[in-house]
Amino acid sequence: MSSIDNRIPWRHEIKYLCWETQIPIIQNKVHVVCDRDAHGDQEGQYLIRSLYFDDLNDTSYYENEMGTDCRQKYRIRSYNGDGDHLTLERKSKYNGMTWKEGAAFPREFCEDILQGTWICPDLALQPPLLQQFYLEYRTKLLRPKIIVEYRRTPYVYSAGNVRITFDRDISASGDIESFLEPDLFSRPIMPAGQHLLEVKYDTLIPDFIYNAISGERMRQTTFSKYYLCRKIYGGR
Secondary structure, X not given: OOOOOOOXXXXXXXXXXXXXXXXXXXXXXXXHHOEEOOOOOOOOOEEEEEEEEEOOOOHHHHHHHHOOOEEEEXXXXXXXXXXXXXXXXXXXXXXXXXXXXXXXXXXXXXXXHHHOOOOOOOHHHOOHHHHHHHHHHHHOOOEEEEEEEEEEEEEEEHHHOEEEEEEEEEEEEOOHHHOOOOOOOOEEOOOOOEEEEEEEEOOOOOHHHHHHHHOOOOEEEOOOHHHHHHHHOOOO
């Protein structure tokens, strides 16, 4: 990936550290022009739990730490604790822009990964993303490294394909084998009351959305949740 492929729907992604007291102020402004994601509960939230992978040399971790321009990482994700409907995702980053691919991932495959016994049957019949993941799982020795969990409140502005998310109570767990369990022991990675706000968009942020966000003084960050959670566990 030496240059951006314009055929791929690359998106901009900006991240801010914000405080609980700032979120209602920003939400009140955003809610006027944006819709809540249809997948949220009555409070507009859903729970995300992700199992992140890295290779034997922890390449993804150190690339994030060094700010490497071209990088990617794999994760298996569940929503609202539903371990029967899992998604395999690959997130790529280049020149400050991101691209995310996804494919359904069978629970039995995940169970085998957690036990260290995964051998993918009928590989040629699997989705291309799963085929690539399995190839790297075998050749680069990709293995699960950390579990990341948080509550997300998303807003969307469909006219500009803008997505604003408030990610609260971000926590990490090294208890890999419990990824599919209803209850998971985890610990917070942020100071009490601090959360993450992310803005994703294709080309431009509409002024009224930018003004709603920039009105609050927030510190921009480039580190991923994966990196922050791994760092809490000493990078290992």
